[in-house]
Amino acid sequence: MNDWIAVMITILGRRNSSSVQLVMWAINEIGVEFERLDYGHGFATTNTPAYLAMNPMGRVPVLQDGPVTMFESAAILRYLGAAYGSETFWPACPRSRASLDAIAEWGKNTFAEGVLRIFVYEVRMSAATRDPAFLAAAVENLIPLAKIFEGFLRGREWVGGDHFTFADIACGHILHRYFSLDWDRPDLPMLRDYYEKLQQRTAYQQNAMVPFDDLKRSYRPL
Ligand SMILES: N[C@@H](CCC(=O)N[C@@H](CS)C(=O)NCC(=O)O)C(=O)O
Structure with a gap:
């Protein structure tokens, strides 16, 4: 820092x-x-x-x-x-930070993007524009990613190890949507426990658990 x-x-x-x-x-x-x-x-x-x-x-x-x-x-x-950030949130040593950074990159670019596909279908698209094949592909994409997330949590307190870090934010910010959306989630107990732990943090409640009703039917193709 x-x-x-x-x-x-x-x-x-x-x-x-x-x-x-x-x-x-x-x-x-x-x-x-x-x-x-x-x-x-x-x-x-x-x-x-x-x-x-x-x-x-x-x-x-x-x-x-x-x-x-x-x-x-x-x-x-x-x-x-x-x-x-504190030394635990953002380790100054590149070697200490390297694996956290890899997980953080994955969380934002791969996992969150995977969740957002389902979000687009469930929330942003109107019934008239929804193609069930889009949802099926999004779910098929996300399930293996969620299993990888579960793997990151095995034997660890937080996603990268014993401390809460920036990697938890990059991966965890999207879990509110992951668990709130109506889709056929795989049974991943460590991921569920992790989400429950995040929900106990005031900063998570106030900033990540934001209702998304205002985004209904707001889909605009890029
Ligand atoms: N990769 C960019 C994505 C930014 C992005 O797509 N933001 C969306 C909201 S999540 C947006 O600006 N949507 C259009 C809008 O709100 O006008 C980032 O992580 O900052």
């Missing part, structure tokens, strides 16, 4: 976005001062020159922290860990 003092971190992004939830959960676990402004679907538009200058993809979240402005939630998580 650096000795930097965060003056005031600003996050631009709606709290019902899973990518924003990842960042807000991290901010609350680390305990830095912040403000969050509602941008994105249903809120302030991201389609302005000023916003696109911060994130050319026009997506949420964006972080502002003094001279730093950045996008991509997983990169923001790493920035927060490196700048303000």
Whole structure:
């Protein structure tokens, strides 16, 4: 951890976005001062020159922290860990951090993406646009990933070992959707216990367990 003092971190992004939830959960676990402004679907538009200058993809979240402005939630998580995280949350030694980072990358890019396919089908698509073959493929994709997640938890307290780290945020932020959506989940007791443990954390309750009713039937193909 650096000795930097965060003056005031600003996050631009709606709290019902899973990518924003990842960042807000991290901010609350680390305990830095912040403000969050509602941008994105249903809120302030991201389609302005000023916003696109911060994130050319026009997506949420964006972080502002003094001279730093950045996008991509997983990169923001790493920035927060490196700048303000404790030694257990973000091990400074690259060798100590390496396997956690691999799991974190997998959590955001592979596991969360897999859950979001089912989310898109169940929540964002309307009945008229739903193709059952899409759901079947999404479930077939996700079940082996969930089993890999279960494997990461075997014999461990947290996803990467004995301590709660940034990897738990990258992997765990999407479990609220994983367990709330109506789909044929495999029976994975360690994953279920892990989710129950996450739910006992106030920062998880407040930032990751956000209702997604406002996103119903909001599917727009990219
Ligand atoms: N890889 C990006 C994905 C960002 C993304 O797709 N954000 C979605 C919400 S999860 C978004 O901006 N949707 C459009 C909107 O809200 O206007 C990240 O992790 O930051």
